Amino acid sequence: MLSYQHMYHAGSLADVHKHILLARALTHMTRDSSPMLYAETHSGRGRYNLDAPEAQKTGEAAAGIDTLLRDKRLDPDEPFLTALRRFQGQNKRLYPGSPSIAAKMLRREDMLWLWELHPREHAVLQRLFARERRTQVFNADGTLGLPMRLPPKAATPKRGLILIDPSYELKGEYETLPSFIRRLRQRWPQGAGMLWYPMLPALRHEAMVAAIRDNHNDLQQHEAIWSEPYAARGLYGSGVVYWGLSVKAMSPPTFTIPSLLHSGASLGDPASL
Ligand SMILES: C[S@@+](CC[C@H](N)C(=O)[O-])C[C@H]1O[C@@H](n2cnc3c(N)ncnc32)[C@H](O)[C@@H]1O
Secondary structure, eight states, rough: OOOGGGGGGSSSHHHHHHHHHHHHHHHTTSSSSOEEEEEEEEEOOOOTTSSHHHHHHHOOIIIIIIIITTTTOOOOHHHHHHHHHHHTOOOOOOOEEEHHHHHHHHHHTEEEEEEEESSHHHHHHHHHTOOTTTTTEEOOOOOHHHHHOSSSTTSSSSEEEEEEOOOSSSSTHHHHHHHHHHHHHOOTTTTTEEEEEEOOOOOOOHHHHHHHHHOOOEEEEEEOSSSSSGGOOOOOOEEEESSSSHHHHHHOTTTGGGGGGGGGOOOOOGGGG
C-alpha cells in the first residue's frame, strides 16, 4: 500500500519549482489555438490546506511558498502566481496541486486525464473535478493507464502535455522511469512531457537522468538547488526533465536561482542549472 501523502509536502520549494515550470509549459502550449490534452500519471488530491496539521508538521510550505511570497522572491509575472491567485480566491491558505493549476490555465475545449492510485487521495480529487466535463479522473496506476490510452483517439486533442510526478517511494522507481518515458514517447511522439525528480544526497536521480538522456537526445533539464548535497538532511534540490518544449518557454531570464532560495540557504552551484 502506498504511504506517501503529498499533504506533508504541498507548497514546498520543490512543489513551487515544479509548479512554476508546469505553468510556464501550459502558458506556452495554450498560445496555440488548437485544443490540447493534459495528462497526469501521479495527480495527488489536487488541493491542499497549508494550515493542516500535516503541512504544519514538516514546515515545508512555511519554508517554501510562504517564504517566497513574503520575501517577494517570485517574479510577479510568473504564470504560476496568476494560477495560484485564481485558485485561492479569498482563501490564501489553500494551495493548488498540479491538476488544479492545469485546470485554471486550460481552456474549455482542452481535456484533462488524471490518474491517482491512492483511494483517499483519489476520492478528494474526484470530488474536486466532479462538475468538470472536460476532465476524467481515474483511480488506477497512471503508469499503466496512460500508455493504454495513447495515442489519443478520435475526439481527443492530438497535442498535449504529460506530467509525471511520482512519489519515488517504491523500490525500482528510478530504474523503471526511463523505459516508461521511452514507451510514452513511442506511443505519442507529438506529446510534450515533464518528469519531476527529487535531488537527495544519495544522488539516485543522476543515473536515472543519464538513462533517460541516452534514449532521447532532445531532453532538457531544469534544476533548482537550495543546499549543498552533503549538508542536506532531505532534498537539496528539485529537478525536472522535459521534452517537446523549448528551453525558452521554460526558462525566461526572469527566473533566477536566488528567487527560489529561502532565506539563509546556500547558493548551490549556478552552473548546474
Ligand atoms: C508527488 S504526489 C503528486 C503531487 C501532484 N502531482 C502535485 O504536484 O500536486 C504523488 C502521488 O502519486 C500517487 N501515486 C503513487 N504511485 C502511483 C501510481 N503508480 N499511479 C497513480 N498514482 C500514484 C501517490 O498516491 C501521490 O498522491
